[in-house]
Amino acid sequence: MSDGLGRTALKARLTAARDGRAVDKLLTAVRAGRVQDVPGLLKELGPDDRKTALAELKALRTEVRGWSWSRWNEQVAVQKALRVAGAGCHSGAAAAAAWIGGRDLNSWARGTSHFVLDVLADRDPAWLGDVAQRLAERPAVAEGEYRLVRELVTRSGCAVPTTDGYVLGWTVAVTGRRLLEELRADPHTPLLVPRILDMVETPDRLTWSVDPEAPTHWPTALTKLAAEGVLDRASLVDGCVARLLRGGRSRDLRFPLALLQLLEPTPDERRGRTADWMGMAADAPSPVAAYAQEILAGLAGVGDLTTAELAEMSGQVLFRTEKKLVRAQLTLLTKELRKAPGAAAELLPVVAEAFGNEDTGIQERALKLVGRYLPEVDELVREELACAAAVLSAAHRELATELFGPTGHADDLPYEETLPPVPEPRRVAAPAATVAELVEDLVTVSRGRADATPEEFERALDGLVRHAHRNREELTAAVAGAFADAWWAGEEGDLRDHFAHATHGVDVVLATLMGRVRPSRIHDARVRGRSPSSCVHGALDAVVDARLWEVAALIGTDRLPFLLAAPTWHTGAIEPSVLLDRLRAYRDAGIEPAPTDLAQALLRVRKGDPSATAAAVGASALGTRAGQRLADWLTADVSLSPGLRFLTRGLGVKEGTGSPADRFVLRIRERRAVREEFPPVFRWLGGTETEAHGRCHHWIGERRNWPGVVPDDRETLAAWLLPVLAGGVDRDERGTSWGMAALAEADGPVGAATHLALALALGSRHTEDRLNAVDTLLVLAARGDLDPLRLGETLAGLVGEGTVRTSRLADAARTAAATGAYGTTWSVLAPLLPTLLAAEKPVRGLGELLAVAADCVERCGAGGEPAGLAAVADRRGSSHLVAQAGRLRKALRAGSSNIPQRAGQETIQVAENVQ
Structure with missing residues (x-):
């Protein structure tokens, strides 16, 4: 008896050892990324062993998620194997679906689906159906892994899923040169086609603009199936009408409209x-x-x-x-x-x-x-x-x-021009008084980076510096609680290089405060800085980053009690008297200003402020080098604005190009004080011997903070915005006029660069960008900073050469006039029209522009006739151009004012190179 029990125990131990080795073999294969071996190894495991293996697989999955990019290829291979192994080890349908559809594992799904089906081959049909339905409810999985879900549906015999993701996957799978045959043969077609018409967004394959005779044209295929009786025609008509009534984007209505037209509703249906x-x-x-x-x-x-x-x-x-x-x-x-x-x-x-x-x-x-x-x-x-x-x-x-x-x-009634009120500068609120308030500000600028304003960013950064200097322990404890789940947060001592490529705004300072950034990374970022950029915007991002790295290096030390560069106005500007007081506080505390912080403060100080003269005297009397630099800066009458050259076609650029970004170049003027006294990251502002074209080839970074680098120099800001604005004219880029509001509210004189920026913005491709330009036009006019003759002549050159389309300009002008600014709008159009009227070939859309001009003149009562108007108005025919030219001439002859004459300022001429 005892021998029998001994043999049984020994057999059990041997079996356990064998099974343990089987689990080890599975885990070894997964760690090696040998996904092809996983199905065979799983077959050697019983339920208990699979449960044991699953715990190890979960731990491995967590580990793999934290691997750095240097192990990317290895990570992909292991995640593929993990997906298959985990699918075979889970016993519950919900858990199995969650594992198979996990975002980190599903990224590489297409190469593993047949392995997943292999390890699930022996499961109960009801279980497979449950998994299929759960996967179908995950949009990305149902679309990307349609064939896997479809096969699970087929094996289980469950109801066909009708989720958006599954329908999207189905449309991708059947679209091809045999679309009609695929739809006719698929038993799911009568169920899924009506579902398409219920979706908010029409699947991409159905919105393709192809010829109705093309084999991939869905409306044609469905119409034929309706004629054959495969689909119910009346239901299709009902579905199309209902979808069109719900409305939406034109893209999403293209399919139901085309299908309804091909179905041709009967007289009774109409x-x-x-x-x-x-x-x-x-x-x-x-x-x-x-x-x-x-x-x-x-x-x-x-x-x-x-x-x-x-x-x-x-x-x-x-x-x-x-x-x-x-x-x-x-x-x-x-x-x-x-x-x-x-x-x-x-x-x-x-x-x-x-x-x-x-x-x-x-x-x-x-x-x-x-x-x-x-x-x-x-x-x-x-x-x-x-x-x-x-x-x-x-x-x-x-x-x-x-x-x-x-x-x-x-x-x-007597005409009265309507312009918006001149924007009043807003003072930046004092930094948060308590740590709790500061943490709220930091959450706003960290987690809501895209929506946080420059004012909020600067206020939070200054508050962070101040509280870290006064009470670092309390601040650290509060940040640890509020940012426990931050993407850069980890266990203490975890110094993964999250900031190797970017600062990510204030996050780099928070991570440094919490000890999550390597000291060597901070040192290298400050010493080496960013690599030289080929465009001004990369250089601006480098300035913003340099400030953040400097704060990160000095946070919580006696060397940085507060920021000198913290703005006092929402535009980013600093009052001279305020900066003088800050420098005095530094002197009294025996602190040497941080180089980047001081340089940024000098660029922000308002030279035209009433307190500038007194501040210069007081700064000189401080007896410090920083004070003398402030005094010299306030008394030096120089602008950082780069010189502009605008090239015409055939003059240094490829003949026939229509891109303004290819044809203007910026030349930074030499300023010795900047080149010799500012930190390296700023020295490009002091001049360069090379010229750079305006086109950018980089991802736009911290652009919200660009205007704050030089808020006292509007012309410089305008020049920096030109490449971005050019993208909104000649490329399908949205949001390119985001900086126009800052341009309208900035300090400094208005010159050629500002008017060129405004001209490009008025010609933007997208309506929302033109609206921003119109707002800027009206604000500049209200401030008395608009030179309508310069703007009109700049527009004349851009329209004449084809850079700015007349139809877009007419839309912007109509919008401006509709606000009640008829006189301002006409003052811009008046110097523009002679060039367009004198063109050898009629300018497309000129009739629309003349209509706006005529409306303005009829309202404001202007007079004086631009050259060439009479010749167009006297042409034969009744075209829109001739009719509107005649209307404008009649209105001008009835007016009493004259076309504004040049005030003597220079302008950018497009017909030739101008330095």
């Missing part, structure tokens, strides 16, 4: 959805609205649209800004009034909605239509129409008076 078509015509993007308008016009043509419905629809469409839609609606109304003049009383008040259209041609067309059928209405309607005529352009007042008699116009 009549039964009149309200839907009216809703689309009123609010949908232009292509959808045009389609709905066409259907409604067809219904009206066969008498299936009542007069009340036509009036309701017209009122909504005529309120839209798209001229094509408005003109088409006026055409429809003309046809209907011709058929039924008795409907005039109901339709003419709607036609009058077009009296307020910005296009005077549309106004004229609407006015003539009203005049044609005016005898058909009673006196009450006539009075309503006369009131509506008050918003007509001055060009149509004579005809309106003939129709309705004298009408009151708001602009019959």
Whole structure:
């Protein structure tokens, strides 16, 4: 008996040893990244061994996450093996799905999916279905690993997932030259196609702009399947209409619109959805609205649209800004009034909605239509129409008076220019008084870096320095609690090099305070600094970084009690008297200013401040080198603004290029004080013997803090913004005019660089960037800093050579004028027009610009005729250009003012090189 028990125990020990070796073999294979060996090794493990292995796999996964980039290739291989091994070791469906779909493991999923299916081959179908549904609920996994989820669905026989991610993955999988055949053969097609029309964002494969005859065109394929009965046609029509009514981006509506057009709703389907078509015509993007308008016009043509419905629809469409839609609606109304003049009383008040259209041609067309059928209405309607005529352009007042008699116009009153109030400078609030308040500020500028303002950044940085100097222990404890989960935080002594490539704003100082940055990294960053940059923006980022590394090196020491460069105004500027007081406090404490901090403070001090003269005298009397440098800086009448050269096509640049970034160059003027006395990171501001083109080839870094480097020198800031603004003109870059507000509020004179920056911003590709430019234009005008002649002539050169499109400029000018700044807008357009009017070939979009100019002159009463206007106005024909030229000439001849004459300032000429 005892021998039997002994043999049993021995066998158990041998089995455990064998299983233990099997677990070790699995873990060894995973650590070696041998993913192909994992399925076979898993088959040797029982449930208990898999549980044991799983604990080790979890620990290994945590370890691998913390590996540095130097082990990237090794990390990828191990994570692939981990994904497969963990999938086979988990017994619960939820845990298995979480492991398979883990972000760190799923990054390399496509090369491991067949291994995952292999290790799950013996699982219960219900279990597999549960995993499939859970994976389908993870958008990235369901899309990227569609084939894995699809295979799990097939093996389990569970319901087909209809999540957005799964549908996206399906569309990618079936799209190809055999799209129709794939859809026809797939039993899931009838279920998933209607789901597409329920999605907020249409899958990319369905939005491709391809020819309807192309094999990858989804609407064509689905239309054929509907004709074959594979798909329910009526359901598709319902789905398309519902999707178009929900609205959204034009990109997402392209597919349902194309599909609906190919399905060709029947007359009954069109009549039964009149309200839907009216809703689309009123609010949908232009292509959808045009389609709905066409259907409604067809219904009206066969008498299936009542007069009340036509009036309701017209009122909504005529309120839209798209001229094509408005003109088409006026055409429809003309046809209907011709058929039924008795409907005039109901339709003419709607036609009058077009009296307020910005296009005077549309106004004229609407006015003539009203005049044609005016005898058909009673006196009450006539009075309503006369009131509506008050918003007509001055060009149509004579005809309106003939129709309705004298009408009151708001602009019959004396003209008064409307400009925004001059922005008042805001004082930067004092640093946080308590550690708790400071931590709140630090969280804002650290975790909300993209939204934190320069003012918040500077206030938090100065507060951090002050509290670290006064009470480092309390501050350290508070930061440890608030930033325990920060990306740079780790165990004490963990000195991974998180800041090898960037400071990440105030984070580098916080990490240093907590002992998470190697002293050698701080030393190297201060001594070596950034590598030389090929563009000014890289150099500006280096300045910001140098300040942060200096603070990191001195934080909590007696050498940095507070920041000299902390701004007193929200623009980043410092009052001279305040900087004098700070230097006096340093002297009294026997502290030598930190070099980078002092240099930045000098660049920020306001030379034009009323206290500058007295501060210079007081600084000289301090008896310190820093004080004397402040005195010299305040009395030196120099600007840091670089010289500008603007090259035309064929002069040093490739013929035919349209990029302004390729054609202007900046030359930094030599300033010995900067080159000899400032830290190395600033010395590029003291001059260089080389010229650099404006185009940038770097990722934009801490751009929010660029204006704060030289807030007292607006021309320098403008020159630095030029490459960014150029990207908004000739490339599809958004947000390029972000610095215009800082430019409008900065100190210093306004010259060629500022006006060139403004001209480029006004010609930006995107509307939001042009809006920022318009705001800057109006603020500069309100401050008395705008030279409209210089801006107009700069724009003339940019438009004349094709850099700035006339249509974009017209849009910006129209926006500026609509604020009530008609005189300011005209003063910019007046010197611009002669160049465009004299062009050998008609400038595209000039008619729109002349329309804006005419509107401005009609409102503000300017006079004087730009050269070339008469020749264009006297051309034969009735084109928009000729009509608007005639309108402008008529308005100018009725005016009393003159076109502003040059005030003597220099400007940037695009027709030649100017130093």
